């Protein structure tokens with residue numbers, strides 16, 4: 160199947176009071192795994208590439224310093240791969256840019272084949288955020304591509320998205336933001352946090368989602384809400400990583416029951432990145448300890464993992480095999496296939512549990528297969 164925009168998924172999720180997980184990937188193997196597990200559960204899939212994931216995919220091990228040219232190359236690589244894999248399955252798939260920081264970065268993703276984009280103008284003053292988001296909406300909607308904005312500031316760290324403190328989203332301005340920008344969905348700040356250290360006993364301020372949706376209903380505004388920084392950071396994964404020589408201190412996520420309560424309040428898309436990194440890291444740590452063949456074949460990876468026990472972002476320790484990973488190269492040999500299987504199974508463990516928890520199992524046949532051209536026409540009629 161070909162890729163679809165995010166909008167039909169959001170409409171379905173909002174109407175049926177379920178949420179779709181949106182899963183960050185940094186390499187083609189991970190995208191394959193996300194699609195495979197969604198196919199098993201017959202759930203529509205949202206694959207996310209963050210702005211800096213595109214830089215990594217563009218060949219930058221120091222992805223934090225990636226240029227626009229690196230991001231263009233990376234976006235094209237991942238989009239081409241996802242389109243190719245999508246042809247082998249019957250589920251609808253969305254390829255979404257996470258935390259696009261500038262109009263140019265968003266344009267690069269759309270031109271490469273992304274079917275949905277986030278423009279994160281949350282660090283700008285309100286009027287600047289509105290202006291930037293509106294500009295992106297004009298470019299994206301003309302091509303049938305969906306747009307996510309952000310209002311309010313999330314605390315925590317994720318790639319180059321960092322904030323010491325959070326500012327909750329004001330539900331009174333949500334309608335105004337949707338009306339002025341025309342975006343399809345909005346990431347709100349209501350108590351979630353980027354990264355693996357989210358703090359104990361987090362209580363989400365679900366009343367922010369309720370009030371936002373209620374205001375929108377009164378004003379006749381269509382739109383969905385998105386929950387960023389929502390990894391659950393399962394305790395068993397943290398414990399196992401630490402037992403396998405890792406050093407994760409204070410890693411605590413959003414309690415799953417808090418997320419489940421947020422869904423009927425209007426949250427339709429829940430972003431998951433950290434949980435995938437954790438499950439992959441646990442698998443690889445165990446593999447290097449137990450599998451002498453893998454250890455012998457890839458000694459540099461294990462060295463990097465041991466030198467950085469606190470690190471759970473696979474991009475930092477998979478650098479020695481970065482080229483084949485971003486190129487989607489299939490190498491011969493048992494060690495190579497075992498390593499890839501460890502990565503894939505980690506992704507599937509984290510993603511599969513989110514698909515089940517958030518309620519998207521079996522919805523793939525119910526989501527309309529709208530092409531970007533058809534979506535562009537729908538947007539045009541709305542203006």
Ligand SMILES: [Zn+2]
Nearest residue numbers: 258317387388
């Ligand atoms: Zn985020």
